[in-house]
Amino acid sequence: MSILVDHHTKIICQGITGKAGLFHSQQCRAYAKEHRPGEDVFVGGCTPGKGGTEIDGFPVFNTVEQAARKTGANCSLIFVPPPFAADAILEAADAGMELIVCITEGIPVLDMARVHRAMQGSKSRLIGPNCPGIITPGVAKIGIMPGYIHKPGNVGLISKSGTLTYEAAWQLGNIGMGQTTAVGIGGDPIIGTMYIDLLRMFQADPKTEAILMIGEIGGNAEILAAQFIKEHVTKPVAAFIAGATAPPGKRMGHAGAIISGGAGTAEEKKKALEDVGVVVADSPADMGAAVKRAFDRRK
Amino acid sequence: MKIHEYQAKQLLAKAGVKVPRGVVAKTPDEAAAGFTELGGPLAVVKSQIHAGGRGKGRFKQHPEQPGVVLVKSAEATKDHASRMLGSTLVTIQTGGEGKPVNVLLIEEGLKIAKEMYLGVVVDRESGGPILIASTEGGMEIEVVAHDHPEKILQEPFDVEAGLLPYQARNVAYRLGLDGTSIRAAEKLFRQVCQFFVDNDCSMVEINPLVVTADGDLVVGDAKVTFDDNALFRHQDLVALRDLNEEEPMEVQAQASGLSYVKLDGNLGCLVNGAGLAMSTMDIIKYHGGAPANFLDVGGGANVDQVTEAFRIILADPNVKGILVNIFGGIMKCDTIVTALLAAYDKIGISVPLVVRLEGTNVDLARKMLADSGKKIIVGTDLTDAAKKAVASLGA
Numbered sequence: 001m002s003i004l005v006d007h008h009t010k011i012i013c014q015g016i017t018g019k020a021g022l023f024h025s026q027q028c029r030a031y032a033k034e035h036r037p038g039e040d041v042f043v044g045g046c047t048p049g050k051g052g053t054e055i056d057g058f059p060v061f062n063t064v065e066q067a068a069r070k071t072g073a074n075c076s077l078i079f080v081p082p083p084f085a086a087d088a089i090l091e092a093a094d095a096g097m098e099l100i101v102c103i104t105e106g107i108p109v110l111d112m113a114r115v116h117r118a119m120q121g122s123k124s125r126l127i128g129p130n131c132p133g134i135i136t137p138g139v140a141k142i143g144i145m146p147g148y149i150h151k152p153g154n155v156g157l158i159s160k161s162g163t164l165t166y167e168a169a170w171q172l173g174n175i176g177m178g179q180t181t182a183v184g185i186g187g188d189p190i191i192g193t194m195y196i197d198l199l200r201m202f203q204a205d206p207k208t209e210a211i212l213m214i215g216e217i218g219g220n221a222e223i224l225a226a227q228f229i230k231e232h233v234t235k236p237v238a239a240f241i242a243g244a245t246a247p248p249g250k251r252m253g254h255a256g257a258i259i260s261g262g263a264g265t266a267e268e269k270k271k272a273l274e275d276v277g278v279v280v281a282d283s284p285a286d287m288g289a290a291v292k293r294a295f296d297r298r299k
Numbered sequence: 300m301k302i303h304e305y306q307a308k309q310l311l312a313k314a315g316v317k318v319p320r321g322v323v324a325k326t327p328d329e330a331a332a333g334f335t336e337l338g339g340p341l342a343v344v345k346s347q348i349h350a351g352g353r354g355k356g357r358f359k360q361h362p363e364q365p366g367v368v369l370v371k372s373a374e375a376t377k378d379h380a381s382r383m384l385g386s387t388l389v390t391i392q393t394g395g396e397g398k399p400v401n402v403l404l405i406e407e408g409l410k411i412a413k414e415m416y417l418g419v420v421v422d423r424e425s426g427g428p429i430l431i432a433s434t435e436g437g438m439e440i441e442v443v444a445h446d447h448p449e450k451i452l453q454e455p456f457d458v459e460a461g462l463l464p465y466q467a468r469n470v471a472y473r474l475g476l477d478g479t480s481i482r483a484a485e486k487l488f489r490q491v492c493q494f495f496v497d498n499d500c501s502m503v504e505i506n507p508l509v510v511t512a513d514g515d516l517v518v519g520d521a522k523v524t525f526d527d528n529a530l531f532r533h534q535d536l537v538a539l540r541d542l543n544e545e546e547p548m549e550v551q552a553q554a555s556g557l558s559y560v561k562l563d564g565n566l567g568c569l570v571n572g573a574g575l576a577m578s579t580m581d582i583i584k585y586h587g588g589a590p591a592n593f594l595d596v597g598g599g600a601n602v603d604q605v606t607e608a609f610r611i612i613l614a615d616p617n618v619k620g621i622l623v624n625i626f627g628g629i630m631k632c633d634t635i636v637t638a639l640l641a642a643y644d645k646i647g648i649s650v651p652l653v654v655r656l657e658g659t660n661v662d663l664a665r666k667m668l669a670d671s672g673k674k675i676i677v678g679t680d681l682t683d684a685a686k687k688a689v690a691s692l693g694a
Contacts, residue, residue, distance in 0.1 A: 083531060108529035109421050110499055113458040116426035146628035146659055161574020163626045170657060187573060190426050216574055219423045242577040245584045253558040253573025253595045283585050284578035285681035
């Protein structure tokens with residue numbers, strides 16, 4: 001088992017004729033071919049105005065609706081440039097995509113506020129934006145992460161950051177552990193899926209036996225996650241919070257990674273998580289080991 | 300992107316929001332003329348820098364001179380202005396270095412009955428804009444939120460519909476306003492919220508919001524920050540950027556597609572990815588060192604970007620060593636090493652350089668480093684690299 005992505009996931013890419021869109025569509029297709037030979041997992045893409053053409057074997061459609069109707073896709077991976085990305089997300093939702101993964105970085109935050117508003121009550125689930133995507137190792141990769149570092153296993157991984165997710169997956173691999181599903185939720189202030197949504201899913205997923213959540217400074221999502229863990233999560237949870245040394249008021253790369261007015265510090269988040277029994281790694285080199293400690297604590 | 304108070308007030312005035320009459324001055328004579336133009340009997344001279352705490356701040360060159368002062372004559376205005384302009388103002392928010400003052404705002408005095416707080420930001424939890432108000436004006440809102448959370452009013456509003464009239468009135472009544480102030484507040488709150496949405500702001504803060512003796516509401520001070528990601532559709536606002544207020548190296552880095560923040564330590568770092576870059580700073584500190592910067596070279600680091608990154612790190616005279624931490628995913632480790640070695644030759648790095656690589660083609664990349672004959676210290680893992688980097692500073 002896994003969450004969000006399984007053997008029924010059929011993927012298209014919005015923005016497939018762009019450089020990044022094509023490259024990563026090829027990578028995701030190759031991953032699927034390697035792990036599930038003979039199955040059609042990555043089925044095409046769309047770019048307005050290029051419908052009816054083909055690019056490296058991928059059929060291209062003008063609209064998501066057409067792509068969905070012709071290919072049976074139920075998941076869209078978005079590489080559309082920031083000024084048009086919000087529109088692309090809503091197009092995917094309107095076409096009934098069950099899962100929408102938006103990689104695009106740099107979307108205006110009020111565009112995301114409009115997306116958030118428009119998707120109230122929608123059946124689609126949005127991951128991101130500004131995220132590495134989602135992978136169920138051995139089943140499907142929908143994003144820009146290097147597939148081979150994510151080994152199949154029993155840990156649910158949730159992270160705001162890209163390379164830090166890879167680091168964590170790598171550390172888990174080195175101690176013989178892997179993931180059921182790894183989800184990059186993105187480093188922007190307004191995102192489609194937050195920790196709590198995924199904690200709920202991992203808690204319900206029988207194959208997931210522990211959860212590793214990687215957070216960072218800014219906002220209070222990790223604090224809310226801690227409250228949720230206290231009330232609803234019985235599985236062992238480990239965590240790491242990046243940015244203990246970040247100065248207040250400065251944006252650390254991610255639009256959301258900013259300590260404002262003394263709130264959103266790593267210290268505060270760490271404490272909130274430790275208070276509810278989460279094993280928090282002090283060093284980023286210790287993320288994998290922290291999961292192991294979280295397991296051991298339950299024995 | 301931040302702008303100055305005088306710019307924020309000009310924009311708010313254009314949106315119909317009531318601001319005090321004011322004159323912008325860049326010389327002591329302009330300041331004196333400004334006082335005369337406003338007609339007295341009282342005016343306020345305000346230093347224009349992108350940091351708060353100006354009233355309590357003092358100038359490096361004139362330790363008795365506050366950053367904001369009340370004046371009663373053109374002569375006094377000129378006198379103060381001559382000490383303020385061209386001098387460096389140090390406040391609790393500027394850090395010890397302070398900020399140079401090049402522009403003053405001369406404003407009419409207001410008959411203040413009450414001071415309140417008004418702010419608009421993006422609320423991550425509700426996923427949209429939110430109006431924040433408090434009766435405790437003139438104080439740092441974070442302090443109020445900490446000591447008296449019950450005095451903070453929050454009203455999320457719809458990004459499309461804006462703040463609705465009844466929402467504005469609810470906030471106004473809860474603030475204890477009455478009489479003509481209710482109408483004034485309804486109008487001003489809605490205008491400020493619309494201003495926030497129309498200009499893609501990430502923050503608007505009016506502190507204090509002044510309730511005058513005759514019940515009107517006027518902007519006392521205004522801080523406005525725009526969403527950098529939305530500036531592409533606000534070219535008129537881009538022109539308001541004041542590069543004097545920004546760290547020159549951060550500006551240069553931005554132009555090269557790098558994300559750089561200068562810090563106070565002496566160990567430079569070069570990392571791919573924001574989260575890993577932050578974590579690298581953390582692990583340096585964890586092992587007893589002090590990071591000199593945050594630097595994210597992004598996912599597609601090439602020779603030019605890595606070279607520029609080294610140049611920026613080394614431009615900081617405090618830097619006594621560099622730690623490179625790369626997790627090669629889609630971007631392969633050997634590609635990174637090629638860029639690294641080319642940059643090394645171009646720049647001529649003289650401080651100790653510790654490199655930690657992990658990920659795709661890492662063995663090939665490590666061999667390339669070893670065969671290069673350069674004085675590069677290889678870290679086997681994150682901990683080892685951080686320890687070696689910190690130790691290299693003492694060598």
